[in-house]
Structures are given as C-alpha cells and as structure tokens.
Amino acid sequence: MSEPQVLVFDVNETLIDVESMSPLFEKIFGDARVMREWLGHLFTYSMTATLSGLWTDFFTLGQGLLTMVGxxxxxxxxxxxxxxxxxxxxxxxxxxxxxxxxxxLSEAGFRLVTLTNSPSNPGGRTPLEHAGLARYFERRFTVEAARAYKPAPQVYHLVDQSLGVPPSSCFMVTCHVWDSVGAQSAGFSAGLITRRGNAPLPVAALPRPDLVAPDLPALAGLLIERRRT
Incomplete structure (x- = not known):
C-alpha cells in the first residue's frame, strides 16, 4: 500500500448512522429488524440496476423497495x-x-472527499449536510455522474479522474466489504471500519482491506502513523 493522499469516504453507514431509521421500521412493520432487510435489498437492487445497464436514483429505489418489502x-x-x-x-x-x-485526518493534512450512492438532493440539504459533516470535505461525489452504483469501477474513477490524481493515491474508507473490494479493484487502497454487522471477508481470491479498525479515530491513527514513518 502506497501512502494515500486522498481519503475517499463512503457516507451511508460509514459516516452516518442507518440504525437511526430502525424506530421508523418498528412503527411501520412492528419489527425494527426489517430495516436491515430493506437495506440489504437496497444494496442488492442498486447493483442489479448497474449490472443490467439500468438507472434510477437511490432514494427512488429505496421508496420502491419499501413497498416491495411491505x-x-x-x-x-x-x-x-x-x-x-x-x-x-x-x-x-x-x-x-x-x-x-x-x-x-484533516489536521494531519489528508485531502478528504466523499463518494456516495445517495443523490445530491437539488434544492435541499444532503444527508452529509444534515449530519453536520459537509465542512470537512473538499469535494462530494455522487454516483449520479456515472449513472451507475458502487462497486462499478467507473464510479471510483469519478474521483481520481476529477481530481487529476492516480488511483493509487486514493484510499477508500468504508464499512462495507463490497465497497472496499470495488475500490481496490479500481486501483485504490482501502480501509474497513467494522461497524455493527460488518467484518473482513476471508476469501483468497478477493482483496482484503489494507487497514481494519473498529471506528474512525482508530483508522485515523493508523493512517497518521503510516504517514509519520
């Protein structure tokens, strides 16, 4: 792993807490666990759309899947x-x-950007803005520009091509193994945050995350230590 210059952050579940939606699913379905079922479908069918050469935005897909799960x-x-x-x-x-x-990470001099499946929400605030995190990032990339979802390679290349940097200088920060695998397949390095329900995948044919940590401060510490050595 070369020293990363640009840290590329996934947003949903990595930075913002999807478990905050569980009480709503408890209200609708009588079972908060249905939120995870719906979220799994959301990831599956976003990838299905991309593999099929089709496109709809993440929020529209999520609303349709709510009816399907119902x-x-x-x-x-x-x-x-x-x-x-x-x-x-x-x-x-x-x-x-x-x-x-x-x-x-910002104080240590890393460039910080995001790459998310969520749309830009024209005329309104984005999830990142609602969460009070937007000020930390120099650029916020969405998959809309590629009309494809992660982990398609062209989505990750939106970042390196837009910033004019080689893929090897980019480091994906995510809590999803499918995202770290996609980023590494596109030439990025990657770090996995083991949020609830997420862990490294021990399959020899697939790339393992370069760094693994239980939370973002721990991952930041590893990245900063590598920069100093």
Whole structure:
C-alpha cells in the first residue's frame, strides 16, 4: 500500500448512522429488524440496476423497495410511510466517532472527499449536510455522474479522474466489504471500519482491506502513523 493522499469516504453507514431509521421500521412493520432487510435489498437492487445497464436514483429505489418489502410482509405501505422513509434517509445523524476522526485526518493534512450512492438532493440539504459533516470535505461525489452504483469501477474513477490524481493515491474508507473490494479493484487502497454487522471477508481470491479498525479515530491513527514513518 502506497501512502494515500486522498481519503475517499463512503457516507451511508460509514459516516452516518442507518440504525437511526430502525424506530421508523418498528412503527411501520412492528419489527425494527426489517430495516436491515430493506437495506440489504437496497444494496442488492442498486447493483442489479448497474449490472443490467439500468438507472434510477437511490432514494427512488429505496421508496420502491419499501413497498416491495411491505408486500413480502403483508404490510400496506402508505404514502405517509414512503415520505417518512425518504425524510429519514435524508436526516440520519453522524456516528459519534466520526467528527473526531475527520478532524484528526484533516489536521494531519489528508485531502478528504466523499463518494456516495445517495443523490445530491437539488434544492435541499444532503444527508452529509444534515449530519453536520459537509465542512470537512473538499469535494462530494455522487454516483449520479456515472449513472451507475458502487462497486462499478467507473464510479471510483469519478474521483481520481476529477481530481487529476492516480488511483493509487486514493484510499477508500468504508464499512462495507463490497465497497472496499470495488475500490481496490479500481486501483485504490482501502480501509474497513467494522461497524455493527460488518467484518473482513476471508476469501483468497478477493482483496482484503489494507487497514481494519473498529471506528474512525482508530483508522485515523493508523493512517497518521503510516504517514509519520
């Protein structure tokens, strides 16, 4: 792993807390665990759209999947439920460890950008802005420009090509193994934050994360230590 110059952050679940939506799913379905089922479908069908050469934005997909999951569970989804989930997707809070980690990395001189599946929300605030984190990032990239979802290689290359840097200078920070694998396949290095429900994947044919840490301050410490040595 070469010394990274640009740290590229995933947003959903890595920086902002998707578990904040669980009470809403408890209200709609009577079971907060359905949130994770819905989220898994959201990742699966975003990748399905890309592999099929199709496109719809993440929020529209999420709203449609809410109705699908409702049908699976025999729960009628109302327009109010759809609106509530859209609002929840826009207003998730940051994980408590995120701001200290970002502050340490910024102070150490790393360039910080984001790369997210979430759309830009024209005319309104983005999830990153709602979470109070936007000020830490020099650029905020969304998959809309590529009309494809992570982990498609062209999505990661949006970052290095837009910034005019080689892929090897970029380091993906994510809590999703599918995201770290995608980034590494595009020439990035990657660090995995082991948020709840996430862990390294021990498969020899797939790249392992270059760094693994339980939270962002711990990962920041590893990156800063490498820069000093």
């Amino acid at each position: 049908d699976i569970h025999g729960v009628e989804i109302t327009p109010e439920d759809v609106d509530d989930v859209k609002e929840a997707m826009l207003t998730m809070p940051a994980h408590p460890d995120v701001e200290p980690g970002l502050a340490a």
